[in-house]
Amino acid sequence: MIGLELAVHEAIASVDDPEYPGVSIVDLGLLERLDVGADGGVRVGLIPTFSGCPALDMIKADVAAALAAVDGVRSVEVVWLSAQVWSVDRIDAETRAAIGREFTVSIRMPDGRSLCPLCGTETVELSMFGPSRCRSVHRCEACAETVEVMRS
Amino acid sequence: MSLSDRSHAIELILAFADDKHLMGQQHAEWIGVTPFLEEDLAFCSIGQDELGHAALLYELLVDEDDEAAIDGAIDALAFGRSADEYRSCHFVELSTDDWAEAFVRHWMFDLADRLRWEAVASSTNEALRDIAARVEREELFHRMHADGMLDVLLESDEGRCRLRAATEKMAPLALAMFEPVEGETQAVADGVIDRPFAERRDEFVAAVEARVGPIDWGEPPSQDGRRVRSADWAPLMARMREVFELDLEARW
Numbered sequence: 001m002i003g004l005e006l007a008v009h010e011a012i013a014s015v016d017d018p019e020y021p022g023v024s025i026v027d028l029g030l031l032e033r034l035d036v037g038a039d040g041g042v043r044v045g046l047i048p049t050f051s052g053c054p055a056l057d058m059i060k061a062d063v064a065a066a067l068a069a070v071d072g073v074r075s076v077e078v079v080w081l082s083a084q085v086w087s088v089d090r091i092d093a094e095t096r097a098a099i100g101r102e103f104t105v106s107i108r109m110p111d112g113r114s115l116c117p118l119c120g121t122e123t124v125e126l127s128m129f130g131p132s133r134c135r136s137v138h139r140c141e142a143c144a145e146t147v148e149v150m151r152s
Numbered sequence: 153m154s155l156s157d158r159s160h161a162i163e164l165i166l167a168f169a170d171d172k173h174l175m176g177q178q179h180a181e182w183i184g185v186t187p188f189l190e191e192d193l194a195f196c197s198i199g200q201d202e203l204g205h206a207a208l209l210y211e212l213l214v215d216e217d218d219e220a221a222i223d224g225a226i227d228a229l230a231f232g233r234s235a236d237e238y239r240s241c242h243f244v245e246l247s248t249d250d251w252a253e254a255f256v257r258h259w260m261f262d263l264a265d266r267l268r269w270e271a272v273a274s275s276t277n278e279a280l281r282d283i284a285a286r287v288e289r290e291e292l293f294h295r296m297h298a299d300g301m302l303d304v305l306l307e308s309d310e311g312r313c314r315l316r317a318a319t320e321k322m323a324p325l326a327l328a329m330f331e332p333v334e335g336e337t338q339a340v341a342d343g344v345i346d347r348p349f350a351e352r353r354d355e356f357v358a359a360v361e362a363r364v365g366p367i368d369w370g371e372p373p374s375q376d377g378r379r380v381r382s383a384d385w386a387p388l389m390a391r392m393r394e395v396f397e398l399d400l401e402a403r404w
Contacts, residue, residue: 051286052176052204082208083282085289128297129193133200137193152289 004072005036011066012044018055019132020103025059029090032081040074042067047086049152050133056080087152099150105135108151116140116147123147161277161344162213163239163334167378168268169209170240171329173230175261176202177392178244178254187251194297198258201290206230208283220403231389231396235381239333242373242382243325255305256318259298260326262291263359267352268329276343302363316364323360324370327353334377 012034013026025031025046033045044063048056060078067076088107091099096107100117108114114123123138130137130148138147179199186192207226214225243261248254269291272284305311330353339345361367374380 050201050204050290051208052200052202052290054200082279082286085286127190127193128293128300129190129197131193133197 004040004070005034007070008036008042008067008073009034011070012063015059015062015066018058019134020099020105022102023095023099025063027092027095029086029092030059032084040072042073042076044076044078045081046078047084047090048080049086051082053133085152088150089152091150103148104145105148105150106138108149114138114147114149114151116143116145118145118147119143123149125149160335160338160342161280164336164339164344165209165212165280166239167241167333169206169213169229170238170378171244171261171265172202172209173206174240174244174388176200176206177388178247179258181247181391182251182254191255191301195254195258198262198294198297201294205283205287205290208286212279212283223403227396231393235385235389236379238381238385239378240381240385241325241329241331241378242375242384243322243329245382245385245388246325247384247388250318252314252318253321255298255301256315256322257326258294259302260319260322260360261329262294262298264326264329264356266291266295267356268349271345271347271349271352274346280344306363312364316367319360319364320367320370323367324372326356326360327369328372328375330356331372331375332377 009026012031013024015025017023017025017028017030020028028049030046030049031044032047033043035043037043044067046059046063060080063078064076067073067078089110091107099105099107104117106114106117106123115121116123119140119142121140121142123140125136125138126146127137134152135148135150138149139145140147176199179195179202182195183192183199186195207230210226210229211222213229214222216222216225243257246257248257266288269284269287272280273288275281275284302315305315330349332348332350336345336348340348357369373382
């Protein structure tokens with residue numbers, strides 16, 4: 001049983017966010033509920049970053065496909081939960097660093113500031129809305145770099 | 153949500169959902185043609201939120217279990233009803249090619265929408281309450297955007313002048329957002345909303361005038377409890393259905 005739960009968790013964690021190839025949806029804090037039944041029935045509850053996110057169906061399908069490939073899983077149900085509200089605070093420090101390094105995307109800090117992923121200087125907002133619903137566009141005055149900031 | 157939970161709230165949910173669905177489409181039609189890039193990005197993201205909220209709301213009215221059937225039922229609600237079955241207000245049905253009017257509508261709609269959704273924040277209907285929390289968190293950005301842009305536009309004489317003209321044109325339509333929906337009295341009695349929408353109208357008027365000064369609010373259109381569509385509804389819906397109707401059996 002513990003073995004199956006681990007395998008199931010690992011399968012979900014193997015799904016990357018389509019916006020950030022290489023970054024797991026689990027590390028982004030999208031996984032809220034996981035229920036693995038003794039009969040091999042798996043129920044997954046995910047939280048959307050924004051309700052209009054066009055990647056929701058894709059992520060859901062990816063999770064279902066990853067779980068279907070796990071030995072011992074008999075049925076899979078993946079749902080998007082509307083009761084919980086996602087926030088960037090659900091992203092852990094290691095993932096924040098990785099997203100900064102790989103994508104030059106800064107994650108807004110709880111105090112509202114965001115730091116340039118390249119030099120650590122506080123960034124200045126250029127546009128509240130950016131290339132996707134969860135990102136705004138900032139600029140680092142120190143290194144003259146455009147920085148996307150992920151925020152909730 | 154079970155049928156009995158929502159039967160008294162159907163009209164209310166449809167009014168919220170149809171407004172958001174059409175508002176989302178109106179914003180989307182500005183993508184690529186707004187006066188500058190920042191507004192393009194903003195209208196894209198804001199419209200996306202509205203469509204996402206509309207889908208969540210339509211789903212509350214769907215009785216299917218199977219995923220494909222749920223999607224189909226949401227599409228049928230969004231695109232497949234006859235004109236008299238929609239509950240949108242005329243404000244979101246209006247098509248405009250004037251940027252000032254489109255921007256002012258975004259500002260006024262999000263301002264009014266907040267006051268309406270606040271009535272749901274402590275709803276006895278759990279599913280609606282959850283959506284209200286999500287809507288408020290996402291629409292905070294809409295209001296910040298509108299307020300920030302207003303600050304800039306109100307600095308110049310031309311900006312003030314055009315904003316006032318656009319606001320006066322939109323004013324009567326915006327007021328009609330607060331018109332009672334069918335079953336509203338019962339919804340208040342049941343705690344689905346905490347007060348009639350019309351009670352927030354004066355706050356809306358004050359908030360608008362606090363930015364552009366006193367304006368003539370005109371006469372709200374006759375919407376008959378949102379049962380009557382305006383002239384712009386049919387062409388708007390035709391544009392919305394254009395792709396959908398290419399292949400009615402397709403899964404999107």
